[in-house]
Amino acid sequence: MTPLRNLPSVEQLLQTETTAHLIARFGRPLTLDALRQTLEDIRARFKSGTLAGLPSIDSILASAESTLTAWTAQTLHPVINATGVILHTNLGRAPLSDATIRAMDAVSRGYSNLEFDLESGKRGSRLIHAEALLQKLTGAESALVVNNCASAVLLTLSALANKKRVVIARSQLVEIGGGFRIPDVMRQSGAKLVEVGATNKVRLSDYQSALEEPAALVMRVHRSNFKIIGFTEEPDFKELVDAAHTAGVPVVDDLGSGALYDTAQYGFSHEPTVQESMQAGADVILFSGDKLLGAPQAGIIIGKKALLDKIKKHPLARAVRADKSCLAGVSATLMHYLKDEAEREIPILKMMSLTLKQVKGRAEAWRDELRQGMVVEGQSTVGGGSLPGESIPTYLLELKVKSADKFLRALRKNNPPIIARTENDNILLDPRTVLPEQEGALLVGLKNLLRG
Numbered sequence: 001m002t003p004l005r006n007l008p009s010v011e012q013l014l015q016t017e018t019t020a021h022l023i024a025r026f027g028r029p030l031t032l033d034a035l036r037q038t039l040e041d042i043r044a045r046f047k048s049g050t051l052a053g054l055p056s057i058d059s060i061l062a063s064a065e066s067t068l069t070a071w072t073a074q075t076l077h078p079v080i081n082a083t084g085v086i087l088h089t090n091l092g093r094a095p096l097s098d099a100t101i102r103a104m105d106a107v108s109r110g111y112s113n114l115e116f117d118l119e120s121g122k123r124g125s126r127l128i129h130a131e132a133l134l135q136k137l138t139g140a141e142s143a144l145v146v147n148n149c150a151s152a153v154l155l156t157l158s159a160l161a162n163k164k165r166v167v168i169a170r171s172q173l174v175e176i177g178g179g180f181r182i183p184d185v186m187r188q189s190g191a192k193l194v195e196v197g198a199t200n201k202v203r204l205s206d207y208q209s210a211l212e213e214p215a216a217l218v219m220r221v222h223r224s225n226f227k228i229i230g231f232t233e234e235p236d237f238k239e240l241v242d243a244a245h246t247a248g249v250p251v252v253d254d255l256g257s258g259a260l261y262d263t264a265q266y267g268f269s270h271e272p273t274v275q276e277s278m279q280a281g282a283d284v285i286l287f288s289g290d291k292l293l294g295a296p297q298a299g300i301i302i303g304k305k306a307l308l309d310k311i312k313k314h315p316l317a318r319a320v321r322a323d324k325s326c327l328a329g330v331s332a333t334l335m336h337y338l339k340d341e342a343e344r345e346i347p348i349l350k351m352m353s354l355t356l357k358q359v360k361g362r363a364e365a366w367r368d369e370l371r372q373g374m375v376v377e378g379q380s381t382v383g384g385g386s387l388p389g390e391s392i393p394t395y396l397l398e399l400k401v402k403s404a405d406k407f408l409r410a411l412r413k414n415n416p417p418i419i420a421r422t423e424n425d426n427i428l429l430d431p432r433t434v435l436p437e438q439e440g441a442l443l444v445g446l447k448n449l450l451r452g
């Protein structure tokens with residue numbers, strides 16, 4: 001057997017043309033690192049007897065190349081969402097409009113007037129960029145964009161209710177997902193929780209008795225991811241706002257998804273809109289950028305100027321502030337609403353407003369192209385902590401496969417990965433959430449797998 005000392009050295013490997021190519025692709029330090037690690041592994045395996053003979057130089061370099069490829073692979077990359085869940089939190093929530101991506105790209109590539117007033121040539125404020133748009137769209141006196149809605153809740157309560165009482169219905173002390181619990185965030189802000197009502201029922205009189213003692217805020221939190229059905233009661237929001245105002249207490253409304261459009265027009269049930277909350281008289285309204293608004297990740301705070309001024313001045317505002325690409329993206333998406341082109345431009349609204357005929361047409365085209373499967377009726381959902389348990393009819397391509405689990409795994413290994421769902425051991429693909437420009441890649445991936 002060839003002795004270990006015949007193993008080539010790093011120096012020898014460096015003389016090869018293959019290594020020169022690796023250096024060009026991955027850089028010298030990383031390539032050296034990979035060569036050393038590959039040789040070390042071989043030595044270890046050789047000594048432990050799990051390697052019969054010394055590998056050739058070509059095979060050593062091939063191992064080094066796979067190591068380099070693994071080290072430099074992006075962990076975050078695009079996938080094809082064929083699940084029919086429109087705002088899939090695990091798949092990055094809302095895809096963005098072309099104009100939004102262009103705006104984010106433009107400010108990221110170079111410098112911008114993020115905090116520079118072009119008129120005076122002096123320091124400006126990053127807060128103005130989305131504010132005017134939000135004022136115009138919602139009629140709010142003032143607005144602020146932060147990192148996400150969770151930070152909007154934390155900041156708002158810290159600024160307005162530290163060490164003070166906040167009155168909230170017990171049925172709204174919800175966990176949003178990923179361990180984000182409203183009561184924990186409220187405590188974190190220093191607010192003193194005053195829970196009113198029972199799990200299923202809260203009456204106006206419950207709020208009124210809690211408001212007999214001084215309170216900083218009344219808070220409403222939208223139950224984004226579950227429904228209470230049966231023997232339930234909650235006062236009308238307008239009545240609640242009036243009762244709070246009678247007691248001289250402002251109302252904060254955490255809407256979560258922040259729809260500007262009525263989702264009922266797409267066949268879902270009605271989700272409270274930002275405009276309705278404004279009309280009912282909420283003093284501060286909080287919502288996410290990347291839920292039903294269809295913008296990048298952001299938390300949007302709108303409301304009365306006096307309260308927003310306090311929020312903007314709080315030290316946490318700096319800690320949770322939005323960056324330039326977020327501000328550019330949120331503004332570009334809001335502009336679609338202002339110009340009444342949201343349904344045409346914002347991907348999630350396009351998906352929701354697809355007609356059954358259009359979805360069926362796409363599923364049939366996939367079936368014809370693959371020469372396999374059946375087009376069947378099914379349901380698409382919104383997901384992402386909006387419209388709990390709500391779905392709208394769709395058409396699915398159903399594929400019969402030997403093992404659904406194995407096929408799903410193979411789909412996930414495709415480049416780009418394809419995420420689908422199964423029912424009764426069949427694979428289901430929903431055209432509603434597959435972006436038109438991804439259809440080609442989806443069909444190539446499926447053809448390869450179905451053939452293999």
Ligand SMILES: *Cc1c(COP(=O)(O)O)cnc(C)c1O
Nearest residue numbers: 148149150222224255256288385
């Ligand atoms: C989703 C949600 C949040 C958290 O929003 P993020 O933008 O994900 O931080 C907060 N409150 C409610 C009611 C929500 O639905």
